[in-house]
Amino acid sequence: MIAFRSLAPPLLGIAMLIAGVLPATAQQVLPSWNDTASKQRIVDFVKATTTEGGEGFVAPEARIAVFDNDGTLWSEQPYYFQLAFIIDRVKALAPQHPEWKSKEPFKSILAGDLKGIARGGEKGLVDLGMSTHAGMTTDQFEKIVTDWFTGAKHPKTGKPFDEMTFLPMRELLDYLRENGFKTYIVSGGGVEFMRPITEKAYGIPPEQVVGSTITTQYAIVGDIPVLRRLPKIDFIDDGPGKPAGINKFIGRKPIFVAGNSDGDYEMLRWVTAAKGPGFAMIVHHTDAEREYAYDRESAFGKLDKTLNEAERRNWLVVDMKNDWRKIYAFEN
């Protein structure tokens, strides 16, 4: 106290700014969340893991938080955003592939038959993604994805897809990072579809994105080394693949996990079965007016078994309609 009192107030302010220690007031935490039990459980967990000397304390380097992407950090209706990208790619490439008019799943896409595509399930979608996204270099693919995000619009809201993120979840990412957590995406989506936009959309750098991967092959083109994307799946980061993906890419067991569908079930089980602290939350899509309402019967983001087991496994079910004051940043 004596040392600080000897500093004139303006200097104290400067010193605190330099050190970055100005604390957020309680009111500033998660402002787009209503003050419900859900918000309280999250805040309680973060307080417990960051309180030195407390029994729930976790060292900063072990504060790993993983987030599913589709339906957890941004919307996934009326279909996965990567599927919107695939549809646009198929349409763009169709003139060079006349045979697609009579060949599935291209035929369904060109005919706008989304149910026909959905019947293939998430794995079918990944296969489709791989088969339409191969043959170019990784640099070329990154440009295709970046260009697409610049121009494409969501069919319902007319907004760019990377603005369809959930504001409360972006606040949660910020809040965890402010408390020393390292935040990762662990998604069934293609890792190279997400990486070009995750920094801007979520403050998550490319190296903290875990996802499904295609096999790449080193090649020399005109004395320049490149990586070619082969039409071959390397890894599917979904369902039981999610714990395997976390182990492979991150090599630590997270202490915080957020998901929204049965594709996240094994990841939730794995995180919450650890001996130390482990917090799991499920984003439940209950708001047909501001977003979408769906769970057990949905073609995309089916939530059934995971919801059934949530209570007995102490997984927090976030009710979008009641727990979130605002869903998208662009709302009035």
Next chain:
Amino acid sequence: MIAFRSLAPPLLGIAMLIAGVLPATAQQVLPSWNDTASKQRIVDFVKATTTEGGEGFVAPEARIAVFDNDGTLWSEQPYYFQLAFIIDRVKALAPQHPEWKSKEPFKSILAGDLKGIARGGEKGLVDLGMSTHAGMTTDQFEKIVTDWFTGAKHPKTGKPFDEMTFLPMRELLDYLRENGFKTYIVSGGGVEFMRPITEKAYGIPPEQVVGSTITTQYAIVGDIPVLRRLPKIDFIDDGPGKPAGINKFIGRKPIFVAGNSDGDYEMLRWVTAAKGPGFAMIVHHTDAEREYAYDRESAFGKLDKTLNEAERRNWLVVDMKNDWRKIYAFEN
């Protein structure tokens, strides 16, 4: 100036400590390196990439530095340290496998015939690693590795293997990190063999270790989810696999790369062919007295093609004997 002059010297010192802006003096940089052209080239590159407004400036988030491990960050003679681990595992498990006495490569290992093992090459070693390291969970394997590092000793120096790291390289890692670089290991070795010790040995956390991987499978044992290590190679992070591994795990092109063998050739090409800044260095083992002297004919860490092309590709060849004042921290 006026604002700083109004601070009494002790307060100025405190403010600078808080902000972490106390600069290292030139003498403090890379103290175990001799003041040769090699050290100067490294320092010049770091200065160029960190000088705002300069033409070589690189934003902090793009300052990715990747390091091979065996022969680059620690020794790899008289054989890869992971092979020492494999030999010990084979010996420990041999009583349960009487058939190994007459079956290669187990027979060579149990007979102490290292040349017989080396004939299989790095891929053969990885295969051997996989086949002797599968069947347990990831948690169990981590304990086996950690226990081994606690007790095993290097056959020549008698030191624990994780103390056989190169002090000049550890200083280089620190120096790069102090300058905003994110440091990664990109090794042909098994990722789960390295992760338990990289934080202590190099200040590199598990999530910044890229390496060869085994396929894991999610399973429930007594209602507890685990990851089982299957006897199946998932990915070999060597040669052309290194650029592919960097792309898959990190998703950014590094601007600094260090290697020591032809297994690093493609990674060096890939990093230095990028449009922006790209610095590559090769650790050349020239010190038979303090470490080992080998290159073109070595069974482990063969350096031939990469050495031939170093000059025309502007890759720095570090001469361990002349460029390094000290090799191991435990030297007098």
